[in-house]
Amino acid sequence: MAQTLAVLASGGGTNFQAILDAIAEGCLKSEVVLVASNKEEAGALDRGRAAGVRAEWVPPGDDYNDRLHSLLEEVSPDLIVLAGYLKLIATKTVKQWKGRMVNIHPALLPTFGGKGMYGIHVHEAILQRGVKVTGVTVHVVDEEYDRGPIVAQRVVPVLDDDTPEVLQKRVLKREHELYPEVLQWFAEGRIRIEDNRVYGAEVDPIFMP
Numbered sequence: 001m002a003q004t005l006a007v008l009a010s011g012g013g014t015n016f017q018a019i020l021d022a023i024a025e026g027c028l029k030s031e032v033v034l035v036a037s038n039k040e041e042a043g044a045l046d047r048g049r050a051a052g053v054r055a056e057w058v059p060p061g062d063d064y065n066d067r068l069h070s071l072l073e074e075v076s077p078d079l080i081v082l083a084g085y086l087k088l089i090a091t092k093t094v095k096q097w098k099g100r101m102v103n104i105h106p107a108l109l110p111t112f113g114g115k116g117m118y119g120i121h122v123h124e125a126i127l128q129r130g131v132k133v134t135g136v137t138v139h140v141v142d143e144e145y146d147r148g149p150i151v152a153q154r155v156v157p158v159l160d161d162d163t164p165e166v167l168q169k170r171v172l173k174r175e176h177e178l179y180p181e182v183l184q185w186f187a188e189g190r191i192r193i194e195d196n197r198v199y200g201a202e203v204d205p206i207f208m209p
Contacts, residue, residue: 003187006034006077008068008085011119013044014172015083015104015179020051022180029187034075036068038087065090072097079186082141083179086118091143099193101141102186104179106171108153109137113146123164123171132158134167136174138182140193149193151185152201154178 007016016035022028035048036056048055054075058068069092072080082089082103094101105113106122112134117125126134135155142148154174158167182201185191190200 003030003079003183004033004075004077005030005079005081005183006036006072006075007032007044007048007081007083009035009037009044009083010039010042010086011044011084013042013047013083015175016044017047018176019081019083019180019183020047020053022184028180028184030079030183033077034071036071038064038085044083065093069093069096079183080141081179081183084119088145089141089143094141094143099140102138102151102182103141103146103148104175105137105139105146106134106168106175107137108133108135108155109139109146109150113137115145117146120164120168123167126158127162127164127167134158134171136171136178138178140198149196149198151191151198152178152182152204154204 009016023030032053034054034056035044036058037045038058040057045055045057056071058064069090072093080097080101107113107126112122112125133155135153137153138151140148140151156171156174185201192199
């Protein structure tokens with residue numbers, strides 16, 4: 001039986017599309033049962049509808065977290081996948097899906113993470129600091145922004161002539177490669193979490209001896 005996924009996204013949904021493509025190509029043994037967004041105009045919702053996936057906008061309000069939680073309980077996914085979702089997940093939702101909720105971040109955490117570090121802002125900060133290597137991180141979600149146990153990381157070089165936009169495109173390509181791969185590891189039951197560390201992931205080949 002295929003692993004079931006609920007995807008949360010606030011924007012265009014290119015990582016969500018990479019997941020859908022990997023499923024269609026047979027590389028990811030999963031089924032997306034829901035895509036939900038806090039933004040009515042989110043492109044991710046359009047991608048979901050086009051693929052025949054249930055797509056739900058959760059309007060803002062004091063009960064937003066409760067309504068999102070109820071929606072997730074209704075579809076009962078094996079894994080919750082954050083793909084450019086720009087809201088902090090409520091504690092009760094994190095606890096219910098403890099170890100079964102993941103996020104992708106466009107930098108090598110724990111650097112260049114936290115509140116306000118999303119999208120182009122991450123790449124602007126990286127270039128301002130003059131670092132020579134950036135990358136992509138997939139991590140388990142906890143109650144704080146970008147602080148959960150790290151599942152996998154992939155490296156992207158920072159080039160002398162990079163602009164934030166050029167660097168963002170190169171990092172995004174790695175995101176689209178890594179996220180479906182990590183989700184497949186979960187589908188295969190390879191990932192385990194002990195003492196805030198993740199085991200069972202593959203090391204980036206660039207670091208292999």
